[in-house]
Amino acid sequence: MPRSKSPSLKSLSDLKDVQKTLAEQREREAAEAAARTAAEKKRAAEQDLFARAIGATQPLRRPAKVSLTPELPAPIPVQHQLDEQRVLRESLSDEFDVSTLLDADDAMSFRRPGIHTDVTRKLRAGEWSIQREIDLHGLRSDEAREALGQFIRDAGKQGVRCVRVVHGKGLGSPGRQPVLKAKVQRWLIQKSETLAFVQAKPAEGGAGALVVLLTPPPRR
Template sequence: MGPVTPLRAPERVPLAPEPVPPLPLQLQLDEQRALLESISDDFDVSSLLDTDEALSYRQPGVPPDVARRLRMGHWSIQASLDLHGLRLDEAREALGAFIRHQYKRGVRCVRVIHGKGLGSPGRVPVLKTRVQRWLVQKSEVLAFVQARASEGGAGAVVVLLDRSR
């Protein structure tokens, strides 16, 4: 091997450091809002329900006659949600979205059809107790009662939404 001449080093341009990825602030805010609005399956609702001739619930501070008037059909049902055939997680999400949407629309009275459980294993209603637990946790809900026979009876609840917020 003979004399060697080194290659000329190419000019180098310093690269800027990798940019820091942006923080997904809107995603974080959405997730926090979803957690606040989330509904728990483990909430014990039995102490909050009035078990008279038909099941009813009213928020603290709501007069007892509101549940009676709701049961008698004082407010007309303006929207309905049928949860038949939905799995628990789908039903929970559908109910939360339905209540939020109707509340934003200014709707006062809605019906939620959960079924009587006749198609469930052991013919025990699964959604009925869950719907009650979920509704009690929604701040938009002032009161709910078991629907009259013509509105679904034990397979549905009539819900009165707060209009003052």
């Protein structure tokens, strides 16, 4: 009985199909590789064309950085303070002649022109309440001048009307002469804030102090 040839033919047909599939796959892969190569060449050509078009290039410079320092504190107005002290020293003269301005009574008082004698009488009687006091006793002349000028100026700004200025009786001065007392009288008369002054009562310093009436503060 002769053998059947079908299985062999079937196997050969399958082999041809496999070969055909592999050939198609190789063709597809080759086509894809060729496409990638063509795309890369095209991209390289475009980059080269762009580079030739724009010419040589340089990297951009980095912008300059500004170092921000913290805000400095406000300067102390030292010069302004020195100027004020200088003006104060120059405005109060030790050579100012007050002999014609003082009332030659027992206690030696002062009142500006136009101020009635009742003002000095009331000051002497203590009808004005003393609101501030400064003691210049023991200070050098320049120290006392600046201290008094600042004291009167501050009192005027604060609306103070009546103050006491202690200058001492001068018993410790050379020749036991009340040098500071005479200077204080000169300085006070030169201050525009001073309306009048009298020698203090014995219980309040007597010949070693003055009770001073200041101008009223300006109305607002």
